Amino acid sequence: NTKAYGGLAAGDGVGCAVDAGEIVGVIGPNGAGKTTLFNAVAGVESPDAGSVVLRETELTGARPNAVCRSGIARTFQSVRTFDESTVRENVLAGAVFGGRRRDRDAARSAVDAALDLVDLAADAGRHASDLPIAARKRVGLARALATDPDVLLLDEVGSGLTPAEIDDLTETVSRIRSERGVAVVWIEHVTDALFAVADRVLVLDDGSLIANGTPAEVRTDDRVAVAYPSGAVGGDAGGAAGGDAAGSTA
Numbered sequence: 001n002t003k004a005y006g007g008l009a010a011g012d013g014v015g016c017a018v019d020a021g022e023i024v025g026v027i028g029p030n031g032a033g034k035t036t037l038f039n040a041v042a043g044v045e046s047p048d049a050g051s052v053v054l055r056e057t058e059l060t061g062a063r064p065n066a067v068c069r070s071g072i073a074r075t076f077q078s079v080r081t082f083d084e085s086t087v088r089e090n091v092l093a094g095a096v097f098g099g100r101r102r103d104r105d106a107a108r109s110a111v112d113a114a115l116d117l118v119d120l121a122a123d124a125g126r127h128a129s130d131l132p133i134a135a136r137k138r139v140g141l142a143r144a145l146a147t148d149p150d151v152l153l154l155d156e157v158g159s160g161l162t163p164a165e166i167d168d169l170t171e172t173v174s175r176i177r178s179e180r181g182v183a184v185v186w187i188e189h190v191t192d193a194l195f196a197v198a199d200r201v202l203v204l205d206d207g208s209l210i211a212n213g214t215p216a217e218v219r220t221d222d223r224v225a226v227a228y229p230s231g232a233v234g235g236d237a238g239g240a241a242g243g244d245a246a247g248s249t250a
Contacts, residue, residue: 016202016212018151018183023173025194025215026187028204029227034187037204038153041185042074043067054150068098071150075140075157083129087120090128091142099147107146114145117179118172134165138172145176152176154186158193166193173197191233195219203227 018024028034039045041052043064051060052067059067068074073094082090091114095107102110115121118138123131128139137157144152154173158166170193177184188194195201195215203211203218205227211218218224219233 016209018185020150020183021177021181022200023177023184023186023198025191025198025201026185026204027189027191027194027201027233031206032204032227033207034204035155036207038074038155038185038187041067042072042153065098068147068149069100071100071148072153073098073144073147073149073151074153075137075144075155077156077159079133079136079140081128081136081139084127086125086127087131087139087142088115088124090139091115091146094143095146098143110146110148111142114142117145117176118142119168134161134168137161137169141172145180145182149182151183151185154184154188156187156189158188158190161190166190169193170197195233 016024026034026037036045040050043052043059043062043066046061051058052062053059054071057070059070059072062070082093085093088111091111092107095102095110095114099107099110112121115124118141120135120138120142123135128136131139141154141157158169161169173184173186174197176182186194186198198215200213201211201215201218202209203221203224205223210223210227211221213221224233
């Protein structure tokens with residue numbers, strides 16, 4: 001996909017295929033074009049060139065609600081909850097309005113399953129405003145899951161979380177993949193968390209895709225080293241994202 005603003009290319013020929021059940025990380029310096037990529041896929045913006053296709057269904061230029069009903073759900077970096085509604089009501093909104101058409105009982109079942117998957121069942125009756133930020137981010141994650149997606153776009157869900165909370169989050173993302181078979185595309189600045197669970201990592205820089213490979217391949221790519229002169233790109237591929245490593249950002 002390509003997207004330009006005036007003479008500035010925010011996404012210049014950026015594209016990839018994602019398989020069912022695959023976790024793909026997306027990293028890059030600020031302004032690299034990560035959010036522009038998500039906006040194009042989710043229908044917030046139409047690409048100037050290229051296409052968005054889900055299982056042979058053309059979604060290029062479709063409105064966000066149509067994209068969601070087709071099977072692509074998204075979370076946001078900033079917390080977006082209905083604060084005076086309960087956790088269950090927040091997630092129900094996704095099941096009813098964002099997901100594929102279903103009756104009331106099916107929607108409630110979808111909500112229960114999503115809350116269980118993100119460990120929020122015990123908080124279902126609490127108001128979203130009463131929850132800490134980590135739990136409120138899980139509300140957004142559950143709301144996206146309640147739409148029954150084939151592809152889940154996660155936009156910096158680890159930002160603002162403690163190392164322990166990030167550990168819990170990576171475990172939850174792995175569980176979502178294993179239990180739902182959903183493909184996950186995850187933008188994250190906390191690269192150690194991402195590298196701990198990603199099958200593949202895309203690296204964007206200045207609107208272009210400069211690397212696409214396994215975490216080990218990306219860590220040793222010379223082009224990535226130039227984009228990240230600090231060297232803060234992922235930790236030990238075999239280790240969990242935790243302790244001081246979880247605070248390593250890019």
